Amino acid sequence: VMFDGKAPDSATLDVKKRIAQSWQTVASYSTTNHQPFNYAIHNLPPDIYALQVQASYQGINYRMIYKDALDFDHALPVTVTAGVSVSSLNFVMGEVGNLISGTVTTPEKQPLANIQVTAYVSRTYGWQVERTTLTDPTGAYQMRALSPDHYVLGFRDPNGMYSDGYYPGAPLLAQATPITLSLVTRLTNLDVELPLVxxxxxxxxxxxxxxxxxxxxxxxxxxxxxxxxxxxxxxxxxxxxxxxxxxxxxxxxxxxxxxxxxxxxxxxxxxxxxxxxxxxxxxxxxxxxxGRSSTYAMIEGKVTTSDNKPLANIKVNAYATSATGSPARSTTTDQTGAYQLSQFKPGIYVVCFEDQAQLYLPECYNQAPAAQATLIVLKDHDHFANANATLSAAGSIIGNVINLSAQPLSTSSITVYTKDNFGWKNFASTSIYSVPHYVIPGLPAGIYRVRFSSSDPSLEQYYTGVTDISNATDVTVTSGVATPNINFVVGTDVQNAQLEGRVTNKDTALAGVRVELYYKRLNQDSWSSDNPLVYTFTDGNGQFKLAGLGEGDYRLRFSDPNGAFASIYYGSAFTFADAAVLTLGSATVRTDVNMDLSQLVDLKYAVYLPLVGR
CATH class of the missing domain: 2.60.40.1120 (Carboxypeptidase-like, regulatory domain)
Structure with missing residues (x-):
């Protein structure tokens, strides 16, 4: 295997044999480090083979199938007979193989050096790069040992001073003239001119x-x-x-x-x-x-308060057909309350207005909620003026959330509910982090109920101090007015009752036992049996304490997160209904709420199955 009489940088010869429907390698021989490539493949069974060389020379990778075949099915077959050597199966790459060459110049015939020349070959997914080289100081280039195929040559100046082009002078690859290489083809004078860009x-x-x-x-x-x-x-x-x-x-x-x-x-x-x-x-x-094209349609208008004062910085969104998805156009009102939306294509649009500060209630044109908005039909050149809006002032609910020590909780959520024909539904919510104060803005005038919840610790109550929304206190909101002092003092539902105790296993303290508290407020019939009011875990001494409890009836459930013990309720009950009830006054302190889990037993069952008859 030689390149113009010289050894390759590296090379691998593969002996291929058709097995089933594909050509597979049955033997190989390789060399590296610029060594002369003289190969011999021994111990081949008698059969018909095809040979392929993959070699690297002067930084370029080459591939040749004996002799210059396009693929293995068209390769010159090599027949091996038992006891006979087949010799002189030489690969002369470059000198005898395919060659293309040419020169790249300016239109004034000045040579262009370092122009990137690329040979593209057509494949299933389009034109792909087969080989790349650069022109020398005289503008000349050449490519050797290209496989037989159809190629397009592309030329590009990496410095961007000269135009890209394709042989024989086309601006686009699709307009280029392909060149065809067969088994041994030498195409010279494939010259191109690249003008300044x-x-x-x-x-x-x-x-x-x-x-x-x-x-x-x-x-x-x-x-x-x-x-x-x-x-x-x-x-x-x-x-x-x-x-x-x-x-x-x-x-x-x-x-x-x-x-x-x-x-x-x-x-x-x-x-x-x-x-x-x-x-x-x-x-x-x-x-x-x-946007200045007269072909476009336009919508404009003004946004004011109910007493006709201009509203600046109101978000105006135009939606195609309905007020959902991403807006087709958006803008904000200026200091006079005016806005203009342009560049509309013909169609049907809904325009909606939103105060991002939530001091005013959102609405859509024409003085309606989104579902009842008036549709604006635009044709070419239409100028829809006076798409105005009058925004009503929004109300708000504000308050504080603190614990017994008048400190904020790490994370709290406040949810506002409003009532429709199907009951109370979530209307708005906010979260506060390590701060006591909250604000729920942007509320229409009406009656609301407010819920506080926290995940750490697990707490939940409705204003004022109840666990069920049906018993919560109404909060009235007036347009343009903040309803203050909707406060939650966590753990002080009525007074400061508390429960304390110790969890053991045959007098051995159990740490990490989860203690859940269920609650029935005084003069109420229902228990919070689905979700605990609050929970805690026993410390290293098995001790637990639940403080800040209000007047009422309570039940306790003990569960081991590690699964060593089954869950049990205070009073040694396995069901909620059988659990002992702890009745607390407004300042009752119980320190004897102890639970020994050693009384729990494992139940083992044996199941006996009769033999079947046949």
Whole structure:
């Protein structure tokens, strides 16, 4: 195996045999470190074989099937007979194999060095890179030992000064003329000229002068009588598109708001303005101003309070068809309460208004909730004026959440409920972290009920101090008014009763036992049997304490997280209904609520099955 009479850098010879429906390697021989490649493969059974060499030479990888075959099915077969050696199966790569060469220059015939030359080959998923090289100082290039196939040659200046091109001078790969290499083909004088690139540059703004970011610009060139996209790039505020050959182009701008416009201010490619590009120059001031096209429709209006005062910084969203999903257009009102939404394509829209500070209630045009909003139908050139809104002042609920020591909890959630024909439903909520004060803004006038909950420790109650929403106290909210002092003092439902005790196993302290407290408020019939009011765990001495309890009846459940003991209720009961009831006054302190889990036993069962008859 030789390259122009020289040894390869490394090489591997594979002996292939058709097994079933595929060619598989049955023997190999390799060499490295620039050693002469003289091979001999011994101990082959009599059969018909195909040979392949994969070699590296001067940094380029080559592959050849004996002799210069396109694939193994077309390889020259090598027949091995018992006791006979088949010799002189040589691979001469480069000198005798396929070769293509040429020169890259400017239109003025000046040589271009370091131009990247790429051979593309067509595969199932399109054109793929087969080989790459660079031109030398004279602009010359060559590629050796290419496998028989159809190729397209591409040329690119890594420095971006000269235009990209494809042999024999096409601007796009799709317009290139393929070259065909058979078993031994030598194609020379595959020359190309690369002119200096032209550029298009300009600014990206909205019709009101606002600079735009992340705008996708697509360049169209006329190819075979049609405008085809040849390049896309993303820019912000200003742009410069390089690498363009001299010619006529059209430009498309697309934004993240799901609309598209063509230079200069039209909605379709056929009406776009041509942009002339000259080799070696930049065509400047091709400014993209989105939204000024008369083809677009527009919606505008004003947002005020109920006493006709302008509202600034109100979010205005226009949705296609219904007030769901992402808005088609968005803006905020100015200091006069005015807004303008432009660049609408023909369609049906819903416009909604939202105060992000939640001082005013949201609504949609025309003075309606989203589900009852008035639809706005837009056609080309429509200007829908007076899409106004009058926002009502929102009410709010404020208060504090503290523990017995007047300190905030680490995490608390406050949920506000409102009632409809189906009962109480969640309307709004907020979470507070290590602070006592909470605010629930943006509430319409009405009657609400408020719930506090915490996961660490596990606590829950409704205002004021009940565990069921049906018994909670109504909280009245008035438009534009904050309803204050909806406070929760956790652990002081009525007074400061508490339960203390010790959990053991035959007088041995049990640590880590979960102690759950269930509650029935005085003069009520129902128990909180589904979820405990609060829980704690025994310490290293088996001790537990549940403090800050209100007047009422309680039951305790003990469970071992490790599963060594079954769960049991205070009073040695296995069911909630049989559990002992602990009745507490407003300041009762019980320190004798002890539980010994040693009385629990394992139950073992034996199941006897009769033999079956046959």
């Amino acid at each position: 032209g550029r298009i540059a300009g600014r990206l703004t909205l019709f009101d002068g606002t600079s735009l970011a992340d705008i996708k610009l697509t360049v169209y060139a006329q190819l075979d009588g049609y405008h085809s996209a040849i390049r896309s790039q993303t820019f912000s505020q200003q742009y410069e598109i390089a690498g363009l050959r001299a010619g006529t182009y059209r430009l498309q701008a697309s934004t993240g708001f799901n609309f598209t416009e063509y230079y200069d201010g039209v909605l379709n490619l056929a009406e776009a303005t041509d942009i002339m590009v000259t080799s070696g120059t930049t065509t400047r001031n091709i400014d993209i101003v989105l």
